[in-house]
Amino acid sequence: MGFNMYFYFCYVEHKVIIVGLDNAGKTTILYQFLMNEVVHTSPTIGSNVEEIVVKKTHFLMWDIGGQESLRSSWNTYYSNTEFIILVVDSTDRERLAISKEEIYRMLAHEDLRKAAVLIFANKQDMKGCMSAAEISKYLTLSSMKDHPWHIQSCCALTGEGID
Incomplete structure (x- = not known):
């Protein structure tokens, strides 16, 4: 009984929402986190949700569709x-x-x-892409004072920069 009570009170799940414009790589990143492999994806209509456990910490990851028509409903996930x-x-x-x-x-x-913010500057393997520093400057992240944030270069297809 003691162990179950301990588990019950110590089990914490952290909610994460993955957002971005359509075709940014949100779903590919979600499944890279989950399975360490590339999964063929199609545009997300609505959302995908997966539980990911990292060093005994549970994250409930909501990957939300990024098409223009869906962005107005993002707030239902907040x-x-x-x-x-x-x-x-x-x-x-x-x-x-x-x-x-x-x-x-x-x-x-x-x-x-x-909420804390992680920005993935995805598709870093593509010729002519913007660097994380360029994106940070354009998004004026240095002025973001009320939220802890980090920007990370990555390539969803290879998994580089995601772990």
Whole structure:
């Protein structure tokens, strides 16, 4: 009985939402976390959810579709969210302004006032991609004072930079 009670009271699950524009690599990153392999994906309509355990810490990862028509419903996922993972396509210079607009809109939401932010600068294997430093500067991350944040270069297809 003692062990079960201990487990019951110490089991904590952290809610993570993975957001970003369509085709940024959110679902590929989710399954790279889960299985350490590339899974063929199609555009996410709605969301995918998976539990990932890292060193006995449980994360409930919500991968939310990024098409323009779905972004207005992102706020339905915000309740109890501790971590936001924003995935940016490092080759998509034209839509970086939209990513910036979306992340600052999210961070202004009451339910996310305590959330930490991880930005994955994805597709670093592609020729002509922006560096994490360029993306950080464009997103004005240095002015983000109310949320702990980190930007990480990665390649969802190889898993590089994700662990």
